[in-house]
Amino acid sequence: MEQREEELLRIFAASVRELLKRSALDYDKLQEVRLRVQAPLLIRYGNIEYYIGVDGRLRGEQKDAYIVQKADIKETVEYISQYSLYAYEEEIRQGFITIQGGHRVGMAGKVIMEKEGIKSMKYISFINIRLSHQIKGCADPLLPFVTDGTQVKHTLIISPPRCGKTTLLRDLIRQLSNGDNGHRGVTVGVVDERSEIGACYMGTPQNDLGIRTDVLDCCPKAEGMMMLVRTMAPEVIAVDEIGGRRDLEAIEYVRNCGCKLIATVHGSSIDDIRTKPLLRKLVQEHVFERYVVLGDTSIAGKITEVFDAQGNPLYRSCISAACI
Numbered sequence: 001m002e003q004r005e006e007e008l009l010r011i012f013a014a015s016v017r018e019l020l021k022r023s024a025l026d027y028d029k030l031q032e033v034r035l036r037v038q039a040p041l042l043i044r045y046g047n048i049e050y051y052i053g054v055d056g057r058l059r060g061e062q063k064d065a066y067i068v069q070k071a072d073i074k075e076t077v078e079y080i081s082q083y084s085l086y087a088y089e090e091e092i093r094q095g096f097i098t099i100q101g102g103h104r105v106g107m108a109g110k111v112i113m114e115k116e117g118i119k120s121m122k123y124i125s126f127i128n129i130r131l132s133h134q135i136k137g138c139a140d141p142l143l144p145f146v147t148d149g150t151q152v153k154h155t156l157i158i159s160p161p162r163c164g165k166t167t168l169l170r171d172l173i174r175q176l177s178n179g180d181n182g183h184r185g186v187t188v189g190v191v192d193e194r195s196e197i198g199a200c201y202m203g204t205p206q207n208d209l210g211i212r213t214d215v216l217d218c219c220p221k222a223e224g225m226m227m228l229v230r231t232m233a234p235e236v237i238a239v240d241e242i243g244g245r246r247d248l249e250a251i252e253y254v255r256n257c258g259c260k261l262i263a264t265v266h267g268s269s270i271d272d273i274r275t276k277p278l279l280r281k282l283v284q285e286h287v288f289e290r291y292v293v294l295g296d297t298s299i300a301g302k303i304t305e306v307f308d309a310q311g312n313p314l315y316r317s318c319i320s321a322a323c324i
Contacts, residue, residue: 007101008131013075016041019066022056030131037073037125040065047162047297070125077124080105093118094194094218102132102199102206132199134207138164138301139171145306145314146172146262146290149182152236153289154255156282157264158273164300165264166196166240168292170207171301172262173197173238177210188213189234189259191224197240222246229257238262245278251287261288269293270311286310 005027009017016035025045032044040062041052050058051065059065080097081088091097096106109124146155159165179185192198192215198205200217209215214232216224221239228234237254239247242263254261265273270291273279282288286309296302306315 007099008103008129011076011079011099011105011129013072013079016066016068016072016076019052019054019056023052023058027131028133031133032131033129035068035073035076035127037068037070039068041068073125073127076127077107089120091218092121095121096194098195098199098201098206100201100206102195102201104130104132104195104199106130132207133167133300134170135164135167135300136171136174136208138168139175141303142168142172142292142306143175143181143183145292147176147183150184152176152186152260152262154260154287155262155290155292156273156288157262157292157294158267158269159264159294160268160297161266162297163294164302165294168294168301168303169238169240169262169264170197170209173213174208174210176236176262177212179212185210185212186235187233188236188238189225189228189232190215191219191221191228191237191239192217193219193221193224193240197238220246222250225250225254229254229259234259236260236262240264241266243276243278248278248282251282255287268295269305270307283311290314 009020012020029046030043034042043050043052051062053059053064054066080099088097092107096104098104106128107121107124108126109121111118112120112122146153157165157169173188173190176186177188188210190197190209190213195217198209198215198217199207200215205215216228225237225239228237237259242265251261265279267273274283289309291307292303293305294302295304304317305313307313
């Protein structure tokens with residue numbers, strides 16, 4: 001059995017593990033595994049949701065699906081936390097644990113609060129394992145638009161859910177950091193608030209982010225951007241899913257310090273971003289020199305449109321709305 005499968009399967013309760021083995025899955029296509037107490041075992045496989053049957057077969061209908069038991073959740077949590085939830089208290093406060101291989105395990109249950117906010121979680125009854133996937137080379141078409149070989153341009157990647165914005169960002173970071181084909185390598189600072197970009201495990205990125213990349217793992221974006229500028233002297237700072245007021249203040253700080261910024265945001269178009277009060281200002285002031293729009297859920301990181309700072313189209317694929 002391949003190492004990737006072994007890393008993943010060993011975190012599941014024995015009964016679930018056996019079903020996944022019987023399913024004979026291609027783990028390059030497996031995206032999510034969801035366990036909910038007293039609910040069917042579900043996976044997302046090749047962008048399609050399936051039930052896992054009691055015989056291990058993939059099913060499109062709930063009939064004969066395996067029903068996850070409380071004991072399955074308890075056993076899985078024990079394996080994920082290596083029998084010590086306390087050791088992962090900081091991660092659990094954010095609702096997830098990153099495990100070896102860079103896979104992210106989201107958890108939900110009864111939240112324990114304190115004055116400062118969320119303290120911990122107990123009675124965990126819902127688990128979502130999101131597999132970490134790298135698609136090296138998916139940023140190849142984007143490089144000519146965001147760099148001229150010597151300078152990187154401020155870039156905002158706009159994407160609806162499940163279109164691969166983080167996958168594209170990850171490969172862009174790697175290529176900018178390594179340098180190749182006439183592009184010099186640059187120092188990149190990554191603020192990885194939810195451990196999705198680098199997928200750090202015990203401080204070490206499990207994904208390849210390049211040889212000139214420094215990562216702040218599980219750090220809030222605003223604080224992390226300013227910290228990197230002060231301590232690591234990056235030429236480029238990369239963050240995922242901007243949108244809060246403090247994020248925008250940090251972006252202004254980064255720009256004033258001469259760093260280039262590459263960021264992502266949820267949306268479907270530049271017009272969509274213009275309707276969001278906190279992001280509208282960035283568009284109006286031409287903060288970003290490139291806007292990259294994704295929109296194809298069948299291919300992770302597939303670029304549909306690229307615009308310059310003024311909103312002029314530089315590229316449109318035939319699946320974009322403008323080509324229909």
